[in-house]
Amino acid sequence: MTDANEADRGCLNGIRVLDLTQFEAGPSCTEALAWLGAEVVKVENPKGGDPGRGSFAPKPGEDSAYFLLFNANKKSVTLNLKSERGLEVVKEMARKADVFIENFAPGAIERLGLGYEVLRELNPAIIYAQVKGFGEGSPYQSYLAFDMIAQACGGLMSITGDSDGPPIKPGATIGDTGTGMLMAISILAALYRRKDTGQGERLSVAMQDAMLHYIRVAFSVTARTGDPAPRAGAKVLSGGNAPSGIYPCAPGGPNDYVYVYTSRANPAHWQRLLQVIGREELIGDPRFDDMAGRLEHEVEVDEMISAWTRKHDKHEAMRLLGDAGIPAGAVLDTVELQNDPSFEQRGIMQVMEHPHRGPFKMPAWPVRHNGASPPVAPAPTLGQHNGDVLHDWLGMDAAQVAALRDEGAA
Amino acid sequence: MTDANEADRGCLNGIRVLDLTQFEAGPSCTEALAWLGAEVVKVENPKGGDPGRGSFAPKPGEDSAYFLLFNANKKSVTLNLKSERGLEVVKEMARKADVFIENFAPGAIERLGLGYEVLRELNPAIIYAQVKGFGEGSPYQSYLAFDMIAQACGGLMSITGDSDGPPIKPGATIGDTGTGMLMAISILAALYRRKDTGQGERLSVAMQDAMLHYIRVAFSVTARTGDPAPRAGAKVLSGGNAPSGIYPCAPGGPNDYVYVYTSRANPAHWQRLLQVIGREELIGDPRFDDMAGRLEHEVEVDEMISAWTRKHDKHEAMRLLGDAGIPAGAVLDTVELQNDPSFEQRGIMQVMEHPHRGPFKMPAWPVRHNGASPPVAPAPTLGQHNGDVLHDWLGMDAAQVAALRDEGAA
Numbered sequence: 001m002t003d004a005n006e007a008d009r010g011c012l013n014g015i016r017v018l019d020l021t022q023f024e025a026g027p028s029c030t031e032a033l034a035w036l037g038a039e040v041v042k043v044e045n046p047k048g049g050d051p052g053r054g055s056f057a058p059k060p061g062e063d064s065a066y067f068l069l070f071n072a073n074k075k076s077v078t079l080n081l082k083s084e085r086g087l088e089v090v091k092e093m094a095r096k097a098d099v100f101i102e103n104f105a106p107g108a109i110e111r112l113g114l115g116y117e118v119l120r121e122l123n124p125a126i127i128y129a130q131v132k133g134f135g136e137g138s139p140y141q142s143y144l145a146f147d148m149i150a151q152a153c154g155g156l157m158s159i160t161g162d163s164d165g166p167p168i169k170p171g172a173t174i175g176d177t178g179t180g181m182l183m184a185i186s187i188l189a190a191l192y193r194r195k196d197t198g199q200g201e202r203l204s205v206a207m208q209d210a211m212l213h214y215i216r217v218a219f220s221v222t223a224r225t226g227d228p229a230p231r232a233g234a235k236v237l238s239g240g241n242a243p244s245g246i247y248p249c250a251p252g253g254p255n256d257y258v259y260v261y262t263s264r265a266n267p268a269h270w271q272r273l274l275q276v277i278g279r280e281e282l283i284g285d286p287r288f289d290d291m292a293g294r295l296e297h298e299v300e301v302d303e304m305i306s307a308w309t310r311k312h313d314k315h316e317a318m319r320l321l322g323d324a325g326i327p328a329g330a331v332l333d334t335v336e337l338q339n340d341p342s343f344e345q346r347g348i349m350q351v352m353e354h355p356h357r358g359p360f361k362m363p364a365w366p367v368r369h370n371g372a373s374p375p376v377a378p379a380p381t382l383g384q385h386n387g388d389v390l391h392d393w394l395g396m397d398a399a400q401v402a403a404l405r406d407e408g409a410a
Numbered sequence: 411m412t413d414a415n416e417a418d419r420g421c422l423n424g425i426r427v428l429d430l431t432q433f434e435a436g437p438s439c440t441e442a443l444a445w446l447g448a449e450v451v452k453v454e455n456p457k458g459g460d461p462g463r464g465s466f467a468p469k470p471g472e473d474s475a476y477f478l479l480f481n482a483n484k485k486s487v488t489l490n491l492k493s494e495r496g497l498e499v500v501k502e503m504a505r506k507a508d509v510f511i512e513n514f515a516p517g518a519i520e521r522l523g524l525g526y527e528v529l530r531e532l533n534p535a536i537i538y539a540q541v542k543g544f545g546e547g548s549p550y551q552s553y554l555a556f557d558m559i560a561q562a563c564g565g566l567m568s569i570t571g572d573s574d575g576p577p578i579k580p581g582a583t584i585g586d587t588g589t590g591m592l593m594a595i596s597i598l599a600a601l602y603r604r605k606d607t608g609q610g611e612r613l614s615v616a617m618q619d620a621m622l623h624y625i626r627v628a629f630s631v632t633a634r635t636g637d638p639a640p641r642a643g644a645k646v647l648s649g650g651n652a653p654s655g656i657y658p659c660a661p662g663g664p665n666d667y668v669y670v671y672t673s674r675a676n677p678a679h680w681q682r683l684l685q686v687i688g689r690e691e692l693i694g695d696p697r698f699d700d701m702a703g704r705l706e707h708e709v710e711v712d713e714m715i716s717a718w719t720r721k722h723d724k725h726e727a728m729r730l731l732g733d734a735g736i737p738a739g740a741v742l743d744t745v746e747l748q749n750d751p752s753f754e755q756r757g758i759m760q761v762m763e764h765p766h767r768g769p770f771k772m773p774a775w776p777v778r779h780n781g782a783s784p785p786v787a788p789a790p791t792l793g794q795h796n797g798d799v800l801h802d803w804l805g806m807d808a809a810q811v812a813a814l815r816d817e818g819a820a
Contacts, residue, residue: 010603012599012603055674056634056648058634065630066626066627066630070626135752135756144735146673148646148739150739153740153742155742159581159743160579168578168643169642169644169669170566171647172580172584172624174588177623177626178624181588185442185446186421186446186779188598189420189422191602192421203777206758209753209776212753212758214587215581215744216772219475219744220475223475223770227745229581229744232579234577234578238466238476240466246576246578248576254641255577255638257576258562259558261556265461322550322553328559329555330563331568334565334632334639336638338632343619343622346619363622365623366623367614
C-alpha cells in the first residue's frame, strides 16, 4: 500500500499480519483485517504463489477473479520456505508481526519448522492462528477438507433441499468464508487483550466445528422434536409459518421468484398480504385466519399467492409487498447484483484498479464505519511488495532483496 | 455472571455492551462478544422480552431452545422504553457502555429517542451499531427483512438447488448469523482503535449487503462467464471438478450420503480414489486420466463411485476415503452432530445448566483460545440481572430497583 495518509488507514492501522494462508478460509479472514486497516503481508511461494491465483485464471500467469476477490488490500512477498534462507527471513518477519496465520494441510506448518512453539519463542506477543478442516482431537484430525466437506460434515447439507429429495450443497461458501469470519473475531479479541497484557496466544478453528455455529436454528428444532432437523425446501426449518416460500414470478426465468414471509409473531402480515393480492374477502375467513388454519390449508394458500406473483415480475412483486409492510425479497442472481447501481452508489460494491486486469468491481466490506465501507485497494501481484516490506519490516536494502531472489530464497 | 474470577473472563473482559437486539442477527453478534468476555446486557421489554424467548417455547413463559442458543453468557435487564423513566435509565446506561447495538425495524430506535446523535451526545466514546435488512440509501431501506429475505435478495438462493430446478433456501441462517459475525468484526476493530483514540463511531450493516460477502465464489464465476452463477446441485459452482458430489451410502436413509471431492489442483486425488473403490485398472486410462476426460465421462465416473459408496455406510466411506488422502465428508444430520462425543470432548459442544430447562447441550464458540473454547454460561431469564446490573452500572440500591418495577419502568 502506498497510501498518502497511512494514519487514516482504518481501525487496525499499525497491526502487522504475517499471512501464510491460501485459497479462501484463511484469505477471507485476513482480507477482513486488511479492509479494516491492518497491514497484511501474504508470504507466497515464488513459483506461482497462492494456488488461488491460478484457479480459472483468464490466462496462465494472470490472477483469477477468485484471487482478486479474497486478497484485496493485501501486500505480497515471495519467500521459498523450503530454502534455509527463506525460512530464516520468514522467522525474522515473525519477530515483527502481531499476527501469524496459516491454513495449510494438517501438520504442514510444523514440518516446515514454523509451529507455534517455535514462533512463540521468537515472539511471545504473537497471535498465532490456524484454520484446519477438522479439530485437534477429532477422529478426522488428519483429513483434508475443502468448503464442501465442511458443509457436509457440519450439518449444512442435511438441512438444505426439498423434504423428499437428497441433501443439496448450499451455493455460498460458508465452510470457507464462514470459518474465516469466526477466526477474524477471535484474532481481534486477542489483539484487544494484548494491548493491555502484551501477551500473544494460540488460536485454532476447524471448519467442521465452525459450521455448527451457522446451523443453530436447526439444533433448536432438534431440541424440540428429538429428530434430525429436516430439509424444508423453501419453507422455514422450524415449520409453522404459513404462508412462506419462494413464489414464481413473470416472465418465468430460472431466477424469477420472490420470497414471501409472514411471521408467526405478526398476524398483520397475513392481512396485509390478502389486500395486496386482491383477496380482501378472505380477511377474517376462519379457514385462514390463524396460523393453524393456514398451515392446514397451505397448498391453497400457496396457490392464491402464486396466482398473484405470476402476474408480476419479481422486482415489482417485491416492491408491492414491501411497500405494504410484508417481508418479501426478489431472488436476485449474481448478474443482477453486480449490475444493481445501488450497491456501487452506497460503496457496498467497489471497483479495484488492478494493474493487469484493469477495473474489477467486487463486494467490499459491507459494514459501514461512520457511513462508509472501507475503500477497496488492488489485490497484490505475486511478490509485488518484496522490496517495500522487507525494507520496512527488516531494514533490507535493494541489494539484499535482490540477493535473496538470486539465491532462490525469494 | 457471578464468576469467581472476573479477571479470567476472556479477551474482552471489562467491555460493556448495551444490547437492544432481538431474534438472531443482533443476538448472534453480541453472544460472540459475550463468549469472548464482554459483559453483554440485554435490555428487554418487561412484558415478554426478546420475542425470540417465545419462539416455539416448550410452554408459555419458558424460554425456547432458540433463545438459549443465541443468548448464552449474557445478562438480562428489563426496561420499559416507552416509559419516561425507563428511557431515562437506558440513557444512563448508555453513558457507561462501550458498545450500543440494536436491530429493530427501520426507524424504530430513532422514534424511541435513542438514535446515534442522541447517544453520541451522552457518550462520545460509544460504538453505536445497527443491523438492518436493507442499507441506508437502498430503494428497500424501509422494508422489513428476515433471514430468508436477505438470502433471497443477497443471491444465496439463486445459487442453491439443482441446475434444472427452482432456487432453494439454504438451511443455515447466513442472513442472520452471517450478518451478525461481520458486525462483530467491525465492533472489535472499532474497540481496538478506541483504545488509543477514545473516540466512538457509528457502525451499520444491512443483511442484504452482508450476503454478497458470502457468495464471492459465485461472483468469480460471473466475472469469468458474464452469466449469472448457476445452480449446480451437489457440484462445485465454478464447474470443472470431476468427480465431485454427494454420493449415496448404505442403508439409504435421508442423510446417508458422503461428499467426495477431487481437487483440480491435485491429480493424485483421482488416482487414490480409483484405488479405494477397487478400480485400479483405470489408473492411466486416457478416458479418465485428466480433468477434461473425467468431465466428459462424468456420468460414468459418478456411477462407479456410487457403486462403491452404496456398499458402505457414510461413516465408513468417509474413513476409507479420508485415510487414503481423498477429501470426503459424511453428510451428518443434527442428531448425529448433537450425539457425536467428539464435539463434547473437545469443548465444541458444551452443556449450559439452565435454571428452568436444566442441562442444555449446544455449540459453543468454535475458535479455541490456547486450546480451549470459551466456557458456555446460561442464557439469562427475563430480568434476571436487574438488581446486579443497575447496581454495578448506575449505583442503584435494591429499593431504587424495586421502585422502577413498581412504576412500570422495569
